[in-house]
Amino acid sequence: MSIRVYNTLTKTKEPFEPVEPGKVGIYLCGPTVYKPSHIGHMVGPVIFDAVKRYLVYCGYQVTWVVNITDVDDKLIAESAARGMSMSQLAEEMTADYMDNLAAMGIDTVDHFPRATATMDEIIRLTQTLIDKGFAYAAGGDVYFDVARDAEYGKLSNRSVESMHGDGGEMAGRKRAAADFALWKSAKPGEPSWDSPWGPGRPGWHIECSAMSRKLLGETFDIHGGGLDLVFPHHENEIAQSECAHGKPQAKYWMHNGLMQASSEIGKVGGRATREIADGDQAAQESGKLGKSKGASAFRELLAIYAGETIRFFVLSTHYRRPIDFSTERIDEVDKGLATFYRFFQRYERITGESFYRLEAPASRTAGDSAAAESTLPPDVADCRQRFLASMDDDFNTGGAIGDLFELVRALNKFVDGESLEESAKATPAAVATFRAGARTLRELAATLGLFRAPPKAPVGASDALTGQLLDLLAAVRSELRKAKNFAMADSIRDRLAALGVTLEDRPDGTAWTIQR
RNA sequence: GGCGCUGUAGCCAAGUGGCUAAGGCAGCGGAUUGCAAAUCCGCCACCGUGGGUUCGACUCCCACCAGCGCCUCCA
Known part of the structure; x- marks a missing residue:
């Protein structure tokens, strides 16, 4: 009667035993808030909402953290394109994210730390890594020295030698192509924070190391995120945190499968898809949502489906499995x-x-x-x-x-x-x-976070007059049935069905429901 | 090329070294109903292909085929 958890770090299911008996700390990588969230962004929160509820149900005291990354190259680019400040954009997109979580009934997150509100910790952590010899400053940037971390690659199971990227645009300042930025110097006009290395901003991964440590400690229980984050994000996070603290960052690494856009073309089958894939734009949309132009904003989906329906949809598959997204499903x-x-x-x-x-x-x-x-x-x-x-x-x-x-x-x-x-x-x-x-x-x-409150009534049903009229029709029809005038009674039922109203005749009376 | 994942009925999807391989959607019978709806009962899978291990594999191992992810944008 014990819980078992699949750990990406060991690639096995392990018995779940928290670092501190009775208490569980969970850190889930949240969104970079530069665009409205799509359904893919809701998968992790839905799953971990259920994980937290279940652990609490089992008697654990759970602290769940979801970070908001509100400083990043993508934010800078998007805010510039929109002619607004980065913080304005971040605020707007964070609000969108929060609205979506609320609509999904995800109200179990204890902390939503923001990168920009954790700047001191980020800078201190970066300094620690330099002091311990795991990082080096170069021209206003600070890079993590991958060669100094003997365990680098343990999560994603890859060796430094096997990485043959070109090192990106900053390759010239790096000692090795695989090194990654902890701190990036600001170009003129970019938002920046003062630091020992000059004005700049954090690199992509360091904020999670800093925020998880701040709220959950140097070693906590569960670190979650999408499968796509295993490398480089989580690999780098582990490198930073563990080199800085000299101890494991998280005991269990849980990664959820990704939501995939499923188009009709994508369903045709292997061969057909292959042939189309080369040049066809539509074929490209049948793929990962994050890359897909076809991934529409989550709020558009919420206009069609109740949050509970989407929750049910996500939870009906095992979390490590990819889910094909389609309205048919x-x-x-x-x-x-x-x-x-x-x-x-x-x-x-x-x-x-x-x-x-x-x-x-x-x-x-x-x-x-x-x-x-x-x-x-x-x-x-x-x-x-x-x-x-x-x-x-x-x-x-x-x-x-x-x-x-x-x-x-x-x-x-x-x-x-x-x-x-x-x-x-x-x-x-x-x-x-x-x-x-x-x-x-x-x-x-x-x-599972299901059936906590009645589903939102479909449009029309909340209208008192509509309800009264349907009650009236049902009553009239009952009289007709008593009089054995079934032709007329059936006609009413059929015509209501055409309007999306279903009648159910029960021993104790007739019930009606309005379909969406 | 490197690392890894997946392949179960028309569709979606759990799962286990050996009793009748969950469940959902669709479909087909039946009970019920004036007829329906709802509900209940029943039917509908030899678990990608080929080998191997084993007394026995869908479940373990190998190969192959197909699909997919990551290899510094990505939940």
């Missing part, structure tokens, strides 16, 4: 998600209370004793065990969601078997058992 998981929402309505019909107000155990131990002490519908306890086993195994959210589907089915089956929707047949004991089962669903889903 999202539509598909959305249909599965609707099964849960229907169940919640069913729950409300039976118990008279909202599923969302159901109090469930917030910790695993509380859940264990609740499961042991209360009478549960058949299979519910098994589903719970399988769910926990899935999550324990490297946060297998895909498997866990499968277990949730089985749990709902067990609950629905119980409702059918006990005729709980017919008040004459529903016994208080059976309702209590049902409620305990629903509580289990709520308990487990909460660890």
Whole structure:
């Protein structure tokens, strides 16, 4: 009954044991805020939100840090192109990022440190590396001397010799092409900070070393990020932090697979794609989102889908696997998600209370004793065990969601078997058992950040008059059905269906739902 | 070229050295329904190809094929 985590550093699943018993520090590489976020930027936060919730559920005290890199060459270029200051641009894009996180229900991040607010620590860390002989100043720049770090390359499993880059535009100042900048001198007109080496700005990787140390300490538990960051970003971060501190930076390195844009062309198959790929612009869009011009802003996606739908979509696959992004795929998981929402309505019909107000155990131990002490519908306890086993195994959210589907089915089956929707047949004991089962669903889903609040009502449904009119139509139709005028009753149902309203005739009346 | 990942039903996707290989979407039967919807039950996979290890592999090893990522822009 212990959690196991896949560690990029060792390429194996390891038992999860925090550096300090009971406490967990997580650092996730956040965005460089120079453009609005796209769906790829949400993958890590969604996954680690679930990781944190699950760890908290398991009794750990978790501190989760997501950094905001608000100084960088890309920010300088973009702000210049837009004719605004770098800090203005950063502020705007940070707000966009925060809005997106909020829409996704990601409210578990404890700290959002900004690079520009960590400048003292960055400069001190750079100085430490120079003092210890791991870095050198050259013409206002400071570079990390890769040759001095015997362990360089251990994360991405590559040797310094194997790197045959040209060293970039600053190659002339570097001792070796693989050396990377800790500090970059400012060109005229660029934003800059004073430093012992003259005015300049931090290199790309140093800010994460400084911020993680500041908030989580020299050695913390989990460092996360996209798979694309393994090299060079995390490799360099490890080099900086570990050479400066003389101890491991993070115990576990977790990397999530990347969201890939999937176009129709990309799906045609290997050969066809190959042939097209050479010259066709569209074919290039079927690839990595970060590079793709086709990756639209995340807020546009949120205009179509509820945050919960996207969360469900991301979590339905194992985090280390790449996910193909397509609206068809999202539509598909959305249909599965609707099964849960229907169940919640069913729950409300039976118990008279909202599923969302159901109090469930917030910790695993509380859940264990609740499961042991209360009478549960058949299979519910098994589903719970399988769910926990899935999550324990490297946060297998895909498997866990499968277990949730089985749990709902067990609950629905119980409702059918006990005729709980017919008040004459529903016994208080059976309702209590049902409620305990629903509580289990709520308990487990909460660890994935699912079903915390009712989904936003579709457009129109929030309009009181619309609801009243639909109630009226349903009532009229009920009269028609009683009078055996089925032709007219069916016509109403068909015509409402054409408008996107589904009617369900139940023993106790007719329910309507508005499709998106 | 170097490092690494993936290949499971029409589609998406978990998973295990050996009972009937989760789950979702789609489809097809059935129960239920005035008919539907919803719900429940049932059906639908020999796990890329070829070898090897083993009493036994989808699961381990090798080769091959296909797709993908990284090798200093990238969550």
